[in-house]
Amino acid sequence: MVNNIDTVNENIIWECLYDVEDPELPISIVDLGIVNQVAIVRDETVNNGSKVFVDITPTFTGCPAWKEIEKRVIENVSLIENVTEVQVRLNYSTEWTLEKISLKGKAKLNEFGVAMSKIWRGKEIVRCPRCKATNVSRENEFGPTLCKMIYYCNDCREPFEALKSLL
Amino acid sequence: MIQANQLAKELLYMADDEWVIGSFLAEMSGGGPFVEENVAISSIAQDEIGHAEIIYNEILDLDSAFQWESADGFVHQRPVSGFKVSALVSAKTIDWAAIIVQHYFYEAADQYRVSQLIEVVEGRTKNVLGQMAREERYHHRHWHTWLSKMSATLEGKRRIQEEIYHYWPKLAGFFHGTFLADDQTTFQSVKKELTTLGFATPEIKEGFSGRGVLSDDVKLLITRSRVLVEGMSGGKW
Known part of the structure; x- marks a missing residue:
């Protein structure tokens, strides 16, 4: 008899993915907004087994952290009961943008010292994550990771990182 | 409509150029004029x-003539004669003015190439190229900023001008032998940007592509990555 009922609950997978931290930013990959879909398919070869497919859109196509993210997702999701196989698929049909980061994720990044960048009326607006000043200068359009730039706050005189708006 | 194997060939040109120019630039890490650079x-x-x-992986899906398991095969197992790097990229330099001009020319040509490839590919390849294009804009802007900064002093201007003459034929011939062969778009946009910054541009329109004629530096790069991988099990480039 073919049973079409999933033996794995999708919510549990999302919870599990929530525990996967991005290797280069101190937030969950779910908060970062790079996980865009989870699919569960019955594994007919194993009693009650299911295969899980996780679709991820990296922040940057050339992102070297991608392999580590894949490893962490497989390790975590494989722990769930009845999961027989986990596959991480790269999905480029959608673009990652700063808007995909959850509010909680943005707050956490800010706390950590990573600012967002916004383009308003054609001008890039970046706020210092510490003192919230907009009196900042861009020191470098590139940064320690592909997705970041380096800024300097002229008010509190501290350097900080900001995520690229990619616009 | 472009054939799958023709498209794979064009993508291979692009991937080889990207691998070589990226690797040469990586060797310059620490050799830039200041820490932020x-x-x-x-x-x-x-x-x-x-x-x-990523592009090597796309080619694996597109053309069954390539049978490697992953992108690594293109770098580590392909006969050296199979590398199709352009002359613009193949000429390695450690001179800062030369690097600025070489990269600025390359990014301009690459931007045009990606915009044209997007028109003829479908599905995932199209999406991937679209996302690369938004990243490449940062690269192009970076080298353009350098040109503009260098043009502010007489010595900077002289050195950049010299390199423009040197790399011009390589830019002019960049698209020879590709399906983008007759295009003058890159040429005109580069000419316009350089003129605005006060640089002179030569009248040469023919140039040479030198695609597939590997410089000693490219051969050395290939050998070195292979030696590294052989000496280090599970190593990657």
């Missing part, structure tokens, strides 16, 4: 090498 060149290099890997 070293951050920038390392980041650009990493992005270019990442792009090469």
Whole structure:
């Protein structure tokens, strides 16, 4: 008899993915907004087994952290009961943008010292994550990771990182 | 409509260019004029090498003539004669003015190439190229900023001008032998930007592509990555 009922609950997978931290930013990959879909398919070869497919859109196509993210997702999701196989698929049909980061994720990044960048009326607006000043200068359009730039706050005189708006 | 194997060939040109220019730039990490610039060149290099890997993987899906398991096969197992790097990229230099001009020309040509490839590919390849294009804009802007900064002093201007004459034929011939062969768009946009910054541009329109004629530096790069991988089990480029 073919049973079409999933033996794995999708919510549990999302919870599990929530525990996967991005290797280069101190937030969950779910908060970062790079996980865009989870699919569960019955594994007919194993009693009650299911295969899980996780679709991820990296922040940057050339992102070297991608392999580590894949490893962490497989390790975590494989722990769930009845999961027989986990596959991480790269999905480029959608673009990652700063808007995909959850509010909680943005707050956490800010706390950590990573600012967002916004383009308003054609001008890039970046706020210092510490003192919230907009009196900042861009020191470098590139940064320690592909997705970041380096800024300097002229008010509190501290350097900080900001995520690229990619616009 | 472009054939799958013709498209694979065009993508291979692109991936080889990206791999070589990214690897050469990576070797310059630490050799830039100041620390912030070293951050920038390392980041650009990493992005270019990442792009090469993705495009090699796309080619594996597109053309069954390539039977490797992953992108690594293109770098580590392909006969050296199979590398189709352009002359613009193949000429390695450690002179800062030369690097600025070479990369600025390359990014301009690459931008045009990606915009044209997007028109003829479908599905995932199209999406990937679209996302690469938004990243490449940062690279192009970076080298353009350098040109503009260098044009502010007489000595800077003289050195850049010299390199423009040197690299011009390589830019002019960049698209020879590709399906983008007759295009003058890159040429005109580069000419316009350089003129605005006060640089002179030569009248040469023919140029040479030199695609597939590998410089000693490219051969050395290939050998070195292979030696590294052989000496280090499970190593990656």
